[in-house]
Amino acid sequence: MQGDRTVIAYHGNCPDGFSGAYAAWKKFGDTAEYLPLAHGKPPATELAGAKVYFIDFCYTKEVMDAIVAEAASVTVLDHHEGVADVVRSMPEYVFDANRSGATIAWTYFHPEVPVPEFLKYVEDGDLYRWKLPDARTVLAYAYTKPFTNENWDMLIEELENPEMRATLLAKGATYAEYRTLIIDSLVERAEPVLFEGMTCYLASAPSIFASDVGNGLYTKHGGVALIAQVRADGLRISLRSNGDINVAEIAQKYGGNGHPGSAGISLPFGSPIPWAPLPDEDTRD
Structure with a gap:
């Protein structure tokens, strides 16, 4: 029924x-x-x-x-x-x-x-607080796992068991170090664009890296960071800022939503691209 x-x-x-x-x-x-x-x-x-x-x-x-x-x-x-x-x-x-x-x-x-x-x-990671001990290490380990209920059961058990927790943290430290190298590379490869009347930086990255890449971009360049991911039906654009520019309000213009410092929009293939490229050498720090 x-x-x-x-x-x-x-x-x-x-x-x-x-x-x-x-x-x-x-x-x-x-x-x-x-x-x-x-x-x-x-x-x-x-x-x-x-x-x-x-x-x-x-x-x-x-x-x-x-x-x-x-x-x-x-x-x-x-x-x-x-x-x-x-x-x-x-x-x-x-x-x-x-x-x-x-x-x-x-x-x-x-x-x-x-x-x-x-x-x-x-x-802690979703709200980008990073206040819990070893948060980046724990999540770097966790997010190498497929998103399944059985894996989430195991992750909960691994944190609760002292021996399993030690192994998790040791592996996670290596994963976190490598993750940082990837993020730094993605930030370095970002390109300047004109978006919503502002000079912003656009990077291509999987969504699992969006917040860290965005943080690197707005810390380095200010303004709004754009992180793009190609999907089967179009582009997923993550918007990040330090909160001074409300990216949720920007996202709502394009049918998206989020928080003042973190939001997202979807652009189906064929949609107008809401940014224009800028000369790299004139704007890059």
């Missing part, structure tokens, strides 16, 4: 979004459907009559209202400031800009169970 369906709709291709879906999986297991989402793309399955949980993701007001009208129930668990008003208009929601989707989802689905340490590390 349609009313018996539970759909976990989460921010796809995102460690925080997947970790939130993992929190739901620990409650629902395989009785629920798990649906990765991307801004600018409709859900890949029909949601009418289903109990839908949006984790670390929220569409525009118009799209969400249409889903609410058809679904049996809609709950949104999110922290992205660019969609705060939309989240708060939903029938049931938790919004907290000081937490990430992973820990919001865990405390929602498991209110009596402490948040696993690994999910706290995911949050």
Whole structure:
């Protein structure tokens, strides 16, 4: 029956979004459907009559209202400031800009169970705080693993077991060092562009490197950093800044969203490119 369906709709291709879906999986297991989402793309399955949980993701007001009208129930668990008003208009929601989707989802689905340490590390990296000990080392190790529930189970166990934790940290230190070399190279290869009336720098990088490459670019050049990734249906553009320039507001112009310092947009093939190249030798520091 349609009313018996539970759909976990989460921010796809995102460690925080997947970790939130993992929190739901620990409650629902395989009785629920798990649906990765991307801004600018409709859900890949029909949601009418289903109990839908949006984790670390929220569409525009118009799209969400249409889903609410058809679904049996809609709950949104999110922290992205660019969609705060939309989240708060939903029938049931938790919004907290000081937490990430992973820990919001865990405390929602498991209110009596402490948040696993690994999910706290995911949050630390997603919010770009880096306050937890060995955070970069832990996440450098973790993000070499495919995003599966079984791997997340193992990562939680590895951090809780002292011997396994020591092995994790030793491997992670090597991975983190190599990761830094890759990030430095990607930052160095970035090119200047004119975007939204500003001189910005554009790099090509997988999304898993977006925040670190973006941090390197705006630290070096100021302004807004753009990180592009080619996907099967177009370009995914991550926008990063130190927060002085609100990139969530910029992203909303192109159907995207995010936080003041971290946002993203999708550009289907054939869409106008919203930047123009600038002479490299005239603008590079």
